[in-house]
Amino acid sequence: MGFFKDHQHTAITEIVQKCVADSNSEYDLEEYLPHLISLIKDEADTKYVYVNNQLECGRSIRKFLKYGNQKKQYMALKLLNLIVMQDLRFMEMFNDSKLIDRLTCIALGTGVDSSNAAYDLNIVKLTRKCIMNWCNNRSFEDKCYKGFFTILNKLKNKNTNGTRASRNGLQFLNDSADSSFYPNTINSNNPDDRYGIPIIDMSKEAPRIRLLISDAINSSVALKNSLQMLPQGRSSTEDEQATKFFVEARNIRRKVLRYLQLVTSGEFLGSLLNANDQIVEALTKYDELAVDEDDSSNYYGDSDSEYETQKAPPPPQQQQQQQQQQQQQQQQFTTRADFDDPFGDDNRI
Secondary structure (H helix, E strand, O other): OOOOOOOOHHHHHHHHHHHHOOOOOHHHHHHHHHHHHHHHHHOOOHHHHHHHHHHHHHHHHHHHHHOHHHHHHHHHHHHHHHHHHOOOHHHHHOOHHHHHHHHHHHHOOEOOOOOOOOOOOOOOOHHHHHHHHHHOOOOOOOOHHHHHHHHHHHHHHHHHHOOOOOOOOHHHHHHHOOOOOOOOOOOOOOHHHHHOOEEHHHHHHHHHHHHHHHHHHHHHHHHHHHHOOOOOOOOOHHHHHHHHHHHHHHHHHHHHHHHHHHOOHHHHHHHHHHHHHHHHHHHHHHOOHHHHHOOOHHHHOOOHHHOOOOOOOOOOHHHHHHHHHHHHHHHHHHHHHHHHHOOOOOOOO
């Protein structure tokens, strides 16, 4: 069964298929681009045909994003990027609901392809990078690019909703004890009271401590299990379930820290310390699997070379400059080899 059954299938679909399936680099895509744009724009004799041509192109690209392998997904994104960056006002294509939905789930890291596999992290990064470029120097009031700005706003909300990675510096290790948590205390004139360290009533607090220790162990196990279930290439911060367990474990740890301030000896001290260690281990694992969103090159991606197997040769003038630089480096190398230590790293064997 083909990708494009029961939909308009013209030369536009065939060109998109050829672009994505046969191209090995963006330079290859550029060769097909003028013909594709001509088919969409110049050969539309009515507005109805013009609209359908846009939708057909968008649908063809979307199918490759859903059904294609990683290389085809990459080429489909690159093709779409080339079209958008031509400043063409393909409003129907750029605001096609299904195309926008597919780009959204990829950019947010929540989508899966037709085989129910999470998108490769490089594809996620490239999608985010494209969205940023498409909205750059354009107005959100321009209806032609409204769909792209919708995705951009969701990305911004994702980065500011409190679920960002704490990878830089393991910020959760700086969490303070939950000062709003007040255990039952014994009224006394002990000097510790004057310094804010009350003596807790162990007869009343023992059941609560046991329950907290149990919750701490359970939360750490739940977080570790959710991290083990992450698809390959999926960031922990992009997984809703793992992030939920991360937040819960972090809150429980603050209560554990509070009891560790108050319990200085006895049967519960060792259990509380162990509970804290278990949670820290799980939180650290979450942090290690997080994407560092503060690093723009990491977050939005710059991994074009991984999928491009062919590169266009540099222009002749640039080739001459490169040859001259290589000759100069060779001369410098020979000079050093003549006078330096014969066992130095620069000398040839």
